[in-house]
Amino acid sequence: MKLLADKDERFRGLFVKVAIFVLLAVIGISLNLLFAGIKKGFFTPKSSIYFITDTGQDIKVGMPVKLSGFKIGTVSKLELDNKAQAQAEMRIENRYLALLKEDAVVSLKKEGVIGDGILEASRGSEDKKTLKAGATIQFERGGGLEQIANDLRDRLYPALDEINKLLKDVNDPKGDVRQTLGNLRQFSAEMKGTRARIDHLLGQVDESVVNEVRPALQSVKQSAKNAEEMVGKLNQELPGMIRKVDASLENMRKTSETIKSAIDNSAPQLTGFVGETRGLVSDTRNIMDAASTSWPLKNMIQVPEQGLVKMDSHD
Amino acid sequence: MISSIFNLQRAALLLAVMLTGLASGCGSAPARQPLAIEQAKKADLEAHRALRDGDLLRARELFRKAMLLQQALDNIPASTMAAINLSSISHRLADDDTALRLLDEILADRSAQMPSDLRIAAAFRKGIILADHGRLAEAGVALQQATRDCNRQCADNTGMTNLAARLALLNGDFPAALAQAKAVISQGADKAELANAQRIAATAESALEQNESALDRYHVALALDKELGLSSRIAEDLQGIARVLEKLGRKPEAEIYAQRAQAVTAAAQLLPGSSVKKTLP
Structure with missing residues (x-):
């Protein structure tokens, strides 16, 4: 039974028209979803590849896996194994799987310096076999700024400790360096005295050769004895000191190399970082400028007065 | 009935289009200008x-x-x-x-x-x-x-009269300075120039031994300068009050004002970018 009688000619066959309209809409939406799915790769055949890492920090489900800058898959699962290690499953598109070799490595990196984390896959050696579905490959954490800073810290600390120790040794009154310097000073003073006495002896040699020569010679003998003892001491102490100095110098050289290497590694990234930051600030400023001149923000933000800066008769 | 529903639907659609247009018009940023001008x-x-x-x-x-x-x-x-x-x-x-x-x-x-x-x-x-x-x-x-x-037509006219008064004061012509400052006060001006005029008038009156009136004017100037938040001027007003009070023989009060002036100057000088000027007439 019809609720309303279709007396108006325009509504004849309304049900069919509406049905066609709805059907077209449903087909349109379905096609849209289908194309979106195809574009997103929902229907692309994929294979699982695994990697294991000590910690799942910074690794997330959905994280893209890239090869030579192209997305080849995503992290689909992350779970703890029975050794409390993080096991990650990656779904790699089959057409790209053929590009990876058995010794391929995935490394965790940042997209840009401050971008999201991604997994960057390396192809592996050409002479190795092609990676098969279900295989487990190696994983490593890449060197972002944080990593570089941590590495630098780990390598700098021992060197700084050594330098600190060396400085302590140098400053310690009972330390080898201070004592040796003291001994050397004493030795120098004694040698000065000896030289003075010899000079005096040479001056007096005509007058009282017999009376003076003997004690002076004894003095020279004593000084020589002292010198011999000092040299003996130096012979004992110097090698140790030289070794320490050598070790410290070696550490300093390593530190210098580490710093140089860190700078070399980080300099390109820092340049990028500065560039990206500048771009970010510029973009933000543009957005803020645009927002501040648009309703409703333009009524809320106080724009500074322009024109002549105020200056009164007493300024 | 159905036709009225269709009419209602059209009206709603029209309203939606209008609202969308209005919202997009309100939200749009001004047109970009050439880079160098921007x-x-x-x-x-x-x-x-x-x-x-x-x-x-x-x-x-x-x-x-x-x-x-x-x-x-x-x-x-x-x-x-x-x-x-x-x-x-x-x-x-x-x-x-x-x-x-x-x-x-x-x-x-x-x-x-x-x-x-x-x-x-x-x-x-x-x-x-x-x-x-x-x-x-x-x-x-x-x-x-x-x-x-x-030609008395510009925005800085009262400021110019005040500057003339100030120059007269610096030249020792106190009656002229007082007359010009009073002219600014009677004409009316913005707070800063009004405070300047009161201060100049007070200084001139003090020099002409009209100390009671000078004291009042310094207090008016102080109130205005406090409203404007001008440290250097506040310090000047306080110093002026201290000087006048001393002339009037009210030394204990004068000392308090002098100390306040010193405190203001000292604090203002500690601020970064401070350029507190010395006392000016």
Whole structure:
């Protein structure tokens, strides 16, 4: 039974028209979803590849896996194994799987310096076999700024400790360096005295050769004895000191190399970082400028007065 | 019934379209201008922003940038305005050589494109800076130029009268200074110039031994300067009150005001970018 009688000619066959309209809409939406799915790769055949890492920090489900800058898959699962290690499953598109070799490595990196984390896959050696579905490959954490800073810290600390120790040794009154310097000073003073006495002896040699020569010679003998003892001491102490100095110098050289290497590694990234930051600030400023001149923000933000800066008769 | 539903639907659709149009119209940013013009305007805007934030060094750098950008575009009014602003900031930063050089360059330009109000402003500001340095004759010449071009029609008219009063005060002509300051007070002016006029009148009255009236005027000036938040002027007012109170034989009160003046000056000088001036008449 019809609720309303279709007396108006325009509504004849309304049900069919509406049905066609709805059907077209449903087909349109379905096609849209289908194309979106195809574009997103929902229907692309994929294979699982695994990697294991000590910690799942910074690794997330959905994280893209890239090869030579192209997305080849995503992290689909992350779970703890029975050794409390993080096991990650990656779904790699089959057409790209053929590009990876058995010794391929995935490394965790940042997209840009401050971008999201991604997994960057390396192809592996050409002479190795092609990676098969279900295989487990190696994983490593890449060197972002944080990593570089941590590495630098780990390598700098021992060197700084050594330098600190060396400085302590140098400053310690009972330390080898201070004592040796003291001994050397004493030795120098004694040698000065000896030289003075010899000079005096040479001056007096005509007058009282017999009376003076003997004690002076004894003095020279004593000084020589002292010198011999000092040299003996130096012979004992110097090698140790030289070794320490050598070790410290070696550490300093390593530190210098580490710093140089860190700078070399980080300099390109820092340049990028500065560039990206500048771009970010510029973009933000543009957005803020645009927002501040648009309703409703333009009524809320106080724009500074322009024109002549105020200056009164007493300024 | 169905046709009325369709009409309602059309009305709703029309309303939605109108609302969308209205919302998009409200939300749209102004049209972009050529890069160089935008940069110049942005530099000027940021300079004012820096000035508002009290960052005089940044303001100076940005006004210089704005001036150069406008000069590169041969926009004489805008570059002159930026130059006057740069001069004012340089003066606040105690770089009066630069401030005067910039103003002299403006005053030397007799081209028709130079707006007269900016030339007046430049002459007036030159007079103020020269008066600060005690170069009274030169300040008088600059003020005369400003006054002649202004012909009592410009925005700085009361300021010019105040400057004339100040110069008279510095020249020891207290009655003239008092008359001109009173003229400003009676005409009415903005708070800053009104406070200046009261201070000048108070100083002149004090010199003319009209101490009670001078004391009242200093208090009025102090209240205005507090409203304006001008530390150096507050310190001057407090010092003036202390001087007058001492003349009136009220030494204990005078000491309290003198201490307050010292405290204000000391605190203001500790602030970054402070340029608290010494007491001026």
